[in-house]
Amino acid sequence: MVLADPSVLTSTVPSAPVLTVGAVLSDTYRVVRSLAEGGMGAVYEAEHLRLGRRVAIKVLRDEFRRHPDALARFRREAETVGQLNNPHIVQVFDVHETAAGDPYFVMEFLEGESLASRLHRDGRLAMADALLITSQLASGLASAHQQGVVHRDLKPENVFLVTVPDRPVFAKILDFGIASARHDRPRVTRDNELLGTPEYMAPEQVHGTHAADHRVDQFSLAVVFYEMVTGSVPFKGEDAMAILYRVVHEEPVPLTKASPWVPAVFDAVLARALAKDPTQRFPSVSQFSWALENAARHVGVSRTKRALPSDVPHATEHVTPPSSPTSLRPTPARDPHQEQVRILERAGRLYDNAVASLKGDQLDDAVYAAEKLFDLAVHHRDAGLYELMGRAMPTLDLIFEQRLGPPTTRLSCVDCDPRRLNLTPNAARLLAIVDGGASVADVLAGSGMPRRDTVRMLAGLLRRGALRASPGTGRA
């Protein structure tokens, strides 16, 4: 949860501790250690003295302890979560006050890490994990909505990934600090605070309209899904105002543009959940989640079997060591789709290399990686790989076109012996056209192949040194 004060928007500076390690609260809970601080609260691990059970205790951070609105919201948070009962929502057991009069509440102790810290470490998640987490969050949100509760601040900091042995991932929603219940009066705070987090806020939340209902959570969940898959949020900006402007006025970069490896079927689903007008979104968060699952089935991505890694290109491949206690990844050896995953990951690395080389103006390296990617697609006639190739095509075309140059470029043979070069019949025919000298336009006109294939092959021949290019005269 955040307030309008920009320093609070990004504040991770620890505040003065509210609870002291070793202190016993209400004769029952001994404070063991500080766990984390969010925008408003500080969370501690504690031990229930009679039951010997670990619990988590949340108090308001020092700077908000005397803030009447914050205090009122904090008390309401405890009541709100207390009513909800869903495995994907953190459980609240009890509400108390410390001897100093500070309210605190007692929750189940969760072991694992927040989605924010996971994303911080891994950059992005495999598509299968992103789908599973989204469906779990949708389940938690749907049950809150049924009780008339809207979370209004769903974001990675407020999602906890619980480590459960032998389960790939188990997500819980935290922090109902600015949740609204159906019976709440319109949410105008005394200080005109902005309640929510700009990157994850729905447009109607920015406007502060009273019509902001359960559909704001669908919008935020879509932003979280987008971030899990691409590693970055759809609306970015230098400051809160710039982000809010984009949330309200600008269309997000389509998912598949942000990450060319994401199958195209996800674009339409995301675009609908991120619609500016809430009436254009899915009627419920569950329907959004089902639409994602349908899209996943359509392209053979399973949210449980982890058939495909997400958007494959991982710049630096991150592999969680198997001994890591927070590892949520099953051991690869047991994955029945291991081979397919391996191919797609290889495709991702090749694509990454191609893009990096293009950016670094290393065109031959870019062509090499792009050619290898084509070979991979041809050899493994895999539907998922084709779908992914389709997304990468504009970039690959650009690489080949750039290597080849404009239509006026003159081509000549350096080595025109097709047998020595071990060429395909089509590439050999291109060499025969060039033999003796020709412009790129001549070859394109005479190849009898689609332009795209001709360009790719010529770029490949240039890379291998079979052809040489020199600037043309200006006539094609």
Ligand SMILES: Nc1ncnc2c1ncn2[C@@H]1O[C@H](COP(=O)(O)OP(=O)(O)O)[C@@H](O)[C@H]1O
């Ligand atoms: N029950 C819990 N068990 C373990 N860690 C928790 C628990 N609840 C919260 N946390 C940790 O504390 C952080 C802040 O909690 P949150 O409820 O979001 O506070 P705030 O309202 O200040 O944002 C979370 O991101 C999470 O890392």
Ligand SMILES: [Mg+2]
């Ligand atoms: Mg929080």
